[in-house]
């Protein structure tokens with residue numbers, strides 16, 4: 285039975301303006317074109333939004349100041365989604381401009397598999413018959429007891445008194461950080477329930493979009509405190525005070541008390557107290573605070589730290605190098621890690637986009653942790669499903685303050701060399717919050733990576749397919765945004781044609797030939813995942829696409845296909861969305877026209893692409909004959925038959 289904290293997709297349709305941005309070009313072939321969302325809907329996308337909006341338009345340096353002025357005006361005018369300024373990015377190696385990550389939690393005993401496919405008859409998900417209906421606040425005593433028990437043990441694990449504050453000793457020893465994902469999810473679930481229970485019948489909650497009041501975020505950025513930052517340690521010594529964050533709230537169901545009693549979120553507590561006096565946002569003002577405090581909990585911090593403090597964990601400031609950029613984040617190499625810095629919760633536009641909310645960030649963190657659990661190097665028992673094809677999440681930091689000069693300098697170096705399409709980070713205020721995703725270094729993204737030969741192309745395809753197939757099996761994973769900026773490749777120094785990479789799918793241990801190439805999938809902003817107790821997905825109701833040159837565009841076509849497949853029921857399980865991204869990937873490989881490809885290679889790829897159209901999941905694709913000599917089971921026998 286689904287206890288919904290989310291909403292039907294059509295409720296999230298955004299009204300938007302009607303004009304397209306000025307076309308502009310961007311080198312890079314496939315990612316150089318686009319279409320308006322209205323065109324997508326008109327072309328059979330099904331159930332599309334009637335409104336369209338402008339999202340991308342290349343920012344030129346000289347335009348930036350004008351745009352900033354426009355942005356400032358629109359914010360001052362109270363518009364919090366002014367994504368309609370004519371100057372935005374055009375790059376198609378970016379995510380769509382969209383808003384609305386959702387999570388839905390299920391009560392124990394819910395049978396989640398398979399997800400009901402509503403497309404046969406419905407635009408909206410059916411209402412499960414066994415859904416709990418209540419007219420009063422739910423009894424959360426059980427959850428409270430559970431929480432106290434889990435939290436007590438979890439914090440012991442997550443927050444041991446480190447011998448060496450300010451370093452990452454514990455993480456390095458184990459080579460990874462242990463998170464009790466189920467406890468985190470449970471806590472998030474409880475807080476969502478608690479927030480709504482304080483003001484709304486549960487039945488309403490299930491029927492009501494979980495959209496925190498925009499006002500809460502507006503007022504928030506004005507009110508974030510200038511609390512004194514702590515040292516970069518994860519302040520485990522004081523973590524016990526966080527123990528009561530959620531449970532204390534249950535004693536009297538008062539979110540206000542949760543906040544004021546809790547010392548964990550000094551920078552957010554004032555905000556919330558002030559918000560709680562704002563009668564215009566009585567019931568939802570706690571949502572942002574709760575997400576923020578939970579984000580800190582997951583990051584094992586008692587308060588945000590500065591970006592400089594976070595980065596100092598990995599390298600000296602002068603050694604920070606910018607690696608790449610996306611709509612939401614800037615990626616920097618710091619020591620052996622890559623740190624992606626994503627601003628959130630502020631009111632200023634970043635790169636033409638409304639900033640992510642702490643709730644969205646928290647759910648993305650949970651998604652990363654879920655995928656991390658698939659990794660074979662987690663040190664636990666043999667798993668039913670495992671693979672290393674998703675980027676390793678090493679840590680997360682909540683930061684606050686202006687962009688650090690060392691990052692600005694790295695940003696400017698990259699800009700001089702590559703030409704950034706993002707806003708200059710000087711624009712951030714001293715109150716800006718950021719989440720830093722600390723990840724393994726996955727190498728270069730496919731857009732910038734030159735495959736050497738056909739074997740490398742096959743290696744790329746089989747690894748991506750296998751990773752998607754494993755995650756599909758483990759947690760109904762759909763990436764939903766697997767463009768060439770989101771696949772990283774790393775070539776071994778001494779490539780060996782016999783190199784392999786292991787994975788396990790539904791208990792079957794297998795390996796792929798890599799030809800010395802290792803892929804990592806990144807950026808789960810739009811991804812859908814079902815952990816068994818929660819469903820996290822993104823409402824893919826984009827405000828629009830940029831029409832760069834009006835021509836066919838593989839990436840835009842892929843979003844169109846997803847829209848047709850899901851019929852805007854984005855919470856549903858549609859593993860075919862993974863297949864359409866594989867088709868896109870084959871197109872990219874074909875389009876790159878590597879000089880070493882023979883016409884036979886081309887023919888094989890085209891035939892494979894045709895067959896892909898008939899598959900319903902990445903797992904189906906893995907059984908295709910294209911991969912038969914690239915896959916083997918443990919005994920190194922050709923394994924495609926085993927999968928069929």
Ligand SMILES: Nc1ncnc2c1ncn2[C@@H]1O[C@H](COP(=O)(O)OP(=O)(O)OP(=O)(O)O)[C@@H](O)[C@H]1O
Pocket residue numbers: 377378379607608609610611612613614615622624675723724725726727728729769770772806807809
């Ligand atoms: N772990 C990593 N290792 C190496 N490079 C990375 C890593 N993470 C990100 N990058 C680089 O930074 C770029 C942007 O990262 P990412 O796609 O995660 O940002 P984003 O803001 O979420 O992008 P999008 O616009 O697709 O939403 C990538 O295309 C890649 O070049």
